[in-house]
Amino acid sequence: MSEEMKPGSLSLRPLGTAAAPKPEVLCIFGTGDLGRSLGQRLLQSGYRVVYGSRRPHSCGPLPQGAQVMSHAAAAQSASMIFICVHREHYNFLETMAPNLEAKVLVDLSNNLRKNMYPDANAAYLQRLVPGADVVKGLNTLSAWALQNGLLSGKQVYLCGNSAEAKQAVAEMATKLGLTVLDRGSLSAASELEDFPLRLFPEWRLPLKVAVGLTAFFFFYLLIRDVIYAYVEKGNDISYRIMVSLANKVFPIVSLIMLSLCYLPGVIAAFVQLYRGTKYRRFPDWLDRWMLCRKQMGLLALGFAFLHAIYTFIIPIRYSVRHKLISRVVNEMKDNETTPFYFDNTEAWATDSFYVLGILGLFLYVLLGLTSLPSVGGSLSWREFSFIQSKLGHLTLTICTTHGYIYGWKKFLLPSTYKWYTPPGYMLCLIVPSVVLVLKVLLLLPCVDRTLTRIRQGWERSQPREEMGDSKATNL
Secondary structure, three states: OOOOOOOOOOOOOOOOOOOOOOOOEEEEEOOOHHHHHHHHHHHHOOOEEEEEOOOOOOOOOOOOOOEEEOHHHHHHOOOEEEEOOOHHHOHHHHHOHHHHOOOEEEEOOOOOOOOOOOOOHHHHHHHHOOOOEEEEEOOOOOHHHHHHOOOOOOEEEEEEOOHHHHHHHHHHHHHOOOEEEEOOOHHHHHHHHHHHHOOOHHHHHHHHHHHHHHHHHHHHHHHHHHHHHHHHHOOOOHHHHOOHHHHHHHHHHHHHHHHHHHHHHHHHHHHHHHHOOOOOOOOHHHHHHHHOHHHHHHHHHHHHHHHHHHHHOHHHOHHHHHHHHHHHHHHHHHOOOOOOOOOHHHHHHHHHHHHHHHHHHHHHHHHHHHOOHHHHOOOOHHHHHHHHHHHHHHHHHHHHHHHHHHOOOOOOOHHHOHHHOOOHHHHHOHHHHHHHHHHHHHOOHHHHHHHHHHHHHHHHHOOOOOHHHHHHHHO
């Protein structure tokens, strides 16, 4: 058989004999924590990394596999350079502007406070090196996040005057597992540099809700318990404010915050069923609410922990010990024994109350742990969804039942409604009960059909603006 290959045949060779593509070289100016962490991450992503340093032979430990050389030599070896130095050290870049001609400079710098300089660091860098394409970006990444690989799905921002330069940086960031959002031209650099200076931007709404609920129920219970006892009975029980009153507020706020984590998801499901599609954007208020569910859940967990700790210290309080000792002393003084009968129903209720509280706290902790990036990142999407959704609704059900058992005999007692106001635990059960009822309704197939009919009826009632519809109406 002839060894000569036919014109249309394929050339077969063993695997591994083809030449591997040469990895792209990226340059980093700066050998501090951020520069080293970024270089390590780039090496893990398949890039070659070259560091530019003023002292190439004494710049400290660098990631294994990276090269270090002078700034000029490093700049010549790569088309993209990451600037990981502070603004006050930018002067050397002006002197080597010819070496940076047509290079992409990615500015990762941040300032210590807002309005520290009259212009943005990236804009200042562009003036120093006018022949380069400056892109502001990746400045919201910390050295710790880069070292620990917590980048999957994390959103970063880019801005720059060159679309080609931004595209190159975006492709590199995507390979690192980042989600890129283009903020436009370099004039947006000041806004990007202010992002790391914001104090808990994603926690503001949950904190406002938590503080508002805490303040409302604190003063509400203060009026019902402490002020009512002083006005109606002349008893000064203000000492209960520190522990007893706080231990009523904490579980109330915790349960409401937990239910607020799942209420927007239920509302979103009804909105999607009503619209008949899941590809339309939610209203802004609902979108913002859904984005802060994690923070609301963690705050709910914190209040649940406070409730558990306060419950543990109840037996060692002075007022509780004094009450028990006084009862014993009075019985010994009068030589009487108060009959104490065993109530089987009360025993069941008490044990169920404590068991549900323990189980609820356990599931609370499980939800909180899986919401952490280091734990949630190790789970598959199905596992994460099962814990946060299925177990989350189970947690809400258990904690709500815990509250119902607490007041199971008190709902119908007139003495429960001081000054005709319901107790705090009764108010806190409204929101979680509504969430659970709506969730059950979503599981019923008839709800989908009913919402579809409502949507179709609403659409038929709207005026038709199309030419054909107008013609049909006239006929």
